[in-house]
Ligand code: PEP
């Protein structure tokens with residue numbers, strides 16, 4: 169019997185709303201419960217955003233990545249915002265991810281697995297429930313799913329109507345991505361479709377074109393020799409993910425589907441549990457132990473071996489392949505101390521996981537001129553150390569998780585263009601965390617290849 173056909177024990181005592189018996193961190197506080205219930209009631213009957221067969225297809229691909237046959241690239245905005253649900257922004261982000269995945273495919277000589285942080289990445293955890301400016305205290309901005317970023321009472325009020333707008337915008341983004349990918353946008357014969365309009369004379373774009381040309385020639389050669397045009401070169405799979413933070417919203421998308429046992433969260437292919445809400449006894453873990461999606465968990469420097477083993481037991485009691493992705497985000501300074509013990513703890517469970525590295529969230533800092541930023545060198549250092557540590561522990565780093573955009577922003581310091589603190593003032597757009605821009609993202613993909621090869 170293959171792993172896929174293995175019967176999975178239904179989670180005991182679980183229901184789509186059993187999370188309500190636990191403590192839920194990072195939730196919005198709505199002042200009008202009737203309005204909230206009305207919005208949730210509408211969501212419950214709206215079409216979902218993804219399908220069960222796509223989710224099971226992703227699970228299969230994650231199982232392959234666990235076996236070392238694929239490399240996972242997960243990337244996108246820290247926080248999507250309603251105003252940026254624009255065709256050019258969605259397409260540019262897709263283009264960068266496609267270019268990066270081509271670099272990885274070429275350099276690692278194995279197929280990729282592409283997961284966007286998009287089509288639903290609208291809820292954000294915050295360190296404080298409230299924000300005070302000049303003596304005025306208002307609820308913190310929790311992402312466009314909940315409230316608005318402007319510092320006014322009306323913008324910061326958690327508004328249930330936003331749940332419906334988020335669902336609609338997720339569907340629009342999803343529809344556009346599906347249409348592009350299915351319609352030949354990702355065709356390996358035409359990587360020129362993935363060029364970003366605004367990029368001129370970038371040495372990294374030139375390097376990308378060399379790789380794309382070399383793949384183009386191999387594709388042509390193969391087609392000449394076999395006399396066939398393999399359909400698989402014309403399209404790729406693209407999956408969606410978001411931090412499954414807002415539990416009432418997520419619950420409306422947890423559904424049963426015909427001819428499948430169990431429950432699926434149909435708001436996204438790949439929900440992940442953030443670092444601030446990963447308590448073993450918490451409501452988020454309770455919700456996601458009962459769905460059949462693959463699930464990600466952020467693993468920070470504060471997580472102990474026992475805690476992590478408990479999460480594996482709770483979220484994957486049957487040791488199902490493809491179910492669990494551990495996204496470690498330690499910081500360049502801490503990864504060396506914290507990761508080896510956790511790798512050993514996970515190994516001792518015998519349970520299959522996919523380890524991937526998020527080198528962004530441990531390396532956030534504030535500059536003297538008040539900008540939240542990340543240094544390319546720290547991001548790079550954490551990622552390179554992660555590759556080395558996994559290799560030294562007899563484990564494997566199976567992917568990367570990055571915050572990036574296809575827009576020409578200046579939010580992270582460093583990279584090939586050596587952006588400095590002053591440059592941040594030029595084009596800083598993010599509402600939450602700083603993202604890699606196009607060149608920094610391509611450079612990161614090239615670094616992954618270099619590091620991977622040096623350890624092979
Ligand atoms: C995020 O991925 O945007 C995030 C908030 O991450 P973490 O939970 O790892 O801090």
Ligand code: CO
Nearest residue numbers: 246571600601
């Ligand atoms: Co972030």
